[in-house]
Amino acid sequence: MRGRVTGLLEYIPRAILPLLGMLAHWLCYFNSSVNPVIYNFMSFDDSRKTDIIDRVLTRLNIDIAALQETRLPLNGSLREQNYMFFWQGKELEEPSLHGVGFAMRNSPLSFVEPPYSGTARILALRMSTSSGPTKDQFYEELDTTIRDIPATEQLYLLGDFNARVGSDHNSWPSCIGRFGIGKLNENGQRLLELCSYHNLCITNTFFSTKPHHRTSCAGCDTDHSLIGCKVRFQPKRIHHSKQKGWPHNNTARTAIPDLCDRFTNSIEDALKDCHAGSAEERWNHIRDAIYNSATDTFGKPSEKTHAALKKARNDTKRIARRCASDYWLNLCQNIQLSADCGNIRGMYDGMKKSLRPMRKQDRTTEVSFRHHYTRPEQQVERWVERYQELYSRENIVADAAVESIPNLPVMEELDIPPSEEELSKAIDSLTCGKAPGKDSIPPEVIKAVKRTVPHHHLHQLLLQCWGEGTVPQEMRDANSLQEQG
Numbered sequence: 269m270r271g272r273v274t275g276l277l278e279y280i281p282r283a284i285l286p287l288l289g290m291l292a293h294w295l296c297y298f299n300s301s302v303n304p305v306i307y308n309f310m311s312f313d314d315s316r317k318t319d320i321i322d323r324v325l326t327r328l329n330i331d332i333a334a335l336q337e338t339r340l341p342l343n344g345s346l347r348e349q350n351y352m353f354f355w356q357g358k359e360l361e362e363p364s365l366h367g368v369g370f371a372m373r374n375s376p377l378s379f380v381e382p383p384y385s386g387t388a389r390i391l392a393l394r395m396s397t398s399s400g401p402t403k404d405q406f407y408e409e410l411d412t413t414i415r416d417i418p419a420t421e422q423l424y425l426l427g428d429f430n431a432r433v434g435s436d437h438n439s440w441p442s443c444i445g446r447f448g449i450g451k452l453n454e455n456g457q458r459l460l461e462l463c464s465y466h467n468l469c470i471t472n473t474f475f476s477t478k479p480h481h482r483t484s485c486a487g488c489d490t491d492h493s494l495i496g497c498k499v500r501f502q503p504k505r506i507h508h509s510k511q512k513g514w515p516h517n518n519t520a521r522t523a524i525p526d527l528c529d530r531f532t533n534s535i536e537d538a539l540k541d542c543h544a545g546s547a548e549e550r551w552n553h554i555r556d557a558i559y560n561s562a563t564d565t566f567g568k569p570s571e572k573t574h575a576a577l578k579k580a581r582n583d584t585k586r587i588a589r590r591c592a593s594d595y596w597l598n599l600c601q602n603i604q605l606s607a608d609c610g611n612i613r614g615m616y617d618g619m620k621k622s623l624r625p626m627r628k629q630d631r632t633t634e635v636s637f638r639h640h641y642t643r644p645e646q647q648v649e650r651w652v653e654r655y656q657e658l659y660s661r662e663n664i665v666a667d668a669a670v671e672s673i674p675n676l677p678v679m680e681e682l683d684i685p686p687s688e689e690e691l692s693k694a695i696d697s698l699t700c701g702k703a704p705g706k707d708s709i710p711p712e713v714i715k716a717v718k719r720t721v722p723h724h725h726l727h728q729l730l731l732q733c734w735g736e737g738t739v740p741q742e743m744r745d746a747n748s749l750q751e752q753g
Contacts, residue, residue, distance in 0.1 A: 318346055318348050318351075318353050319348060321333070321335075321351070321353075321371055322348040322349055322350050322351045322371075325350070325351055325371060325373075326350045326351075330371075330373075331372075331373045331376065332370065332371070332372055332373070332393075333351075333370065333371040334368070334369075334370060335353075335355070335368060335369040335370060335371060336367075336368050336369075337366065337367060338355045338357060338367035338368060338369045339357065339364045339365060339366070339367045340355045340357045340364075340367050340369070341357050341358060341359065341360050341364065342357060342359065342360065343355060343356045343357065343383070343386065345382065347374070350373065350374060351371045351372060351373055351374060352371070352372045352373075352374055352377055353369060353370070353371050353372075354369050354370045354372070354382065354383050354391070354393065355367060355368070355369030355370075355391075356368055356369065356383065356386040356387065356388060356391040357388050358388045365388070366388040366389055367388050368386070368388065368389060368390065368391045369391060370383070370391065370393050372393070376395070379395050380393065380394070380395045381393075381394045381395065403455070403458065407458055407462060410462065411462065411465075411466075414462075414466050423466075423468065424499065425468060429455055429459050430455050431453065431455035431456040431458070431459040432450045432451060432452060432453045432455070432456045433448060433450075433452060433456040433459060433460055433470055433473065434448055434449075434450055434451050434452035434456060435447075435448035435449055435450070435473075436448070436452065440460050440463075440464065442464065442467065442469060443460050443463045443464055443468065443469050443470055444460070444469075444470055444473045445469070445470070445473040445474030445475070446473075446474075447473050447474065447475060447476050447477070447482065448470070448473040448482075449479060449482055449483065450483070471497055472497070513706065513708055514559065514708035515563070515568050515708075516568065516569060516703075516704065516708065516710070517559075517562045517563060517566050517567070517568065517569075517708075517709075517710060517713060518566045518567045518568055518569050518570075519566070519700075519701075519710045519712040519713070521566040521567065522566060522712040522713065522715075522716050527565055527566060528716050530565050531561055531562060531565040531566065531713075531716055531717075532716070532717065534561040534564060534565055535557055535558060535561040535717060535722050536722075538557035538560065538561055539553075539554065539557050539722060539725055542554065542557075542725060547729065547732050547733050547736055547738065547739070547740055547743075548740040548742075548743075550729050550732065551729060551740050551742065551743045552742070554722065554725050554726065554729060555707050555709065555742075557722075558709055558713065558714075558717065558722060559707070559708055559709055562709070562713045562716075566713075596622075599618060599621065599622055600622075602614070602618050603615055603618035603619060603622070606618060685730075685731055685734050685735075686727075686730055686731070686734065688723070688724075688727050691723070691726065691727050691730065692723075695714055695715055695723075696715075698711035698714060698715060699711060700712055700715075705745055706742060706745040707742065707745070
């Protein structure tokens, strides 16, 4: 925010001179208050007018003073002990009349830009008063943010707005309750207009609480008083949609030898130009080559197979619903039959069976002396006692038993890289018929590339990950490689 103070001519009526002082007063946004004033230069004698004004302004604790009737030629500045003087007058060949200027305290000079233009009657002084956003900009951004929230959602606006909304419930019935305090200020007016437009309310004015619990002001120009309220929510589960994966391959065709040979030749051609980059780049290249070759060779599951799977899934759900319905129907018939026959015990057992709660897990801890502890603190204390008994027990081992333990060979190298034989065993142990992971490569396809060029590339990739000490995240999420690891 930037302000401007203007000095005027002497012919302006003295009745409006205080208004000029009020115009200069809105610049006062420093850490200490700024006190503007207007002085007529002709009221002082000619001997060192600036020195006299400097002492007078210091005594009156004035920060900015607008000067008139300076009668100094051209424009310039002069620095005294406590103030800096700026003036603007007529040219040298013209009569020494009129002239305006400013007296500025030396402490805030770093926030002031020297007068850049002016006349003998008007002079402008520009000063920076704030570097933060204005109130209008803040409320515009807040209004934009609230507009982006759907109207069906509940909105709770938390913050300290330095606002006093007052207690005028009749003027703002939907925003202010009957327990407001204080008087309305400018920030309160802005906040009430925002609340009225978006159908919001000031909650701490709707409940009868202690006066010091209705405001955040602690009574000494601080905002350290906490305002709290209790809100009851009804939680609702948020369903996150799964990321759409790649189409599956037709794994049933991996048992055809001709297609397996064709798949081997296709993937060998795709991996000829496999560049040796980072482990993640190398894995992405191998994964794409295997998946694309498998899709081109084995194809995708037919629509008939997908329809049959969907039909079987729906049939299973329908049978489960029918079984549950038959169970409850039979139970209700037995209860009604027991009631008609006068079998009170049978009726009570049926009702108890249908209305009893589900069996909860027994969290009691049984100890040797047949006591049950249900409180968590008692259970922890009992487990501490139990383990202290176990670990404090002294065990004596005979020397013959120690000597009978066979000595294992010394391993010179603890970190041996995986070999191709170990990779082959891991591939053989893969379980077929399982759904693929994020890589969309089923185990049947991995087994089809055993002892071929892709097998060699997979082994080189594992060696690279072994040496770097890191495994790409997508490679960790692959079900086939998880089982191999």
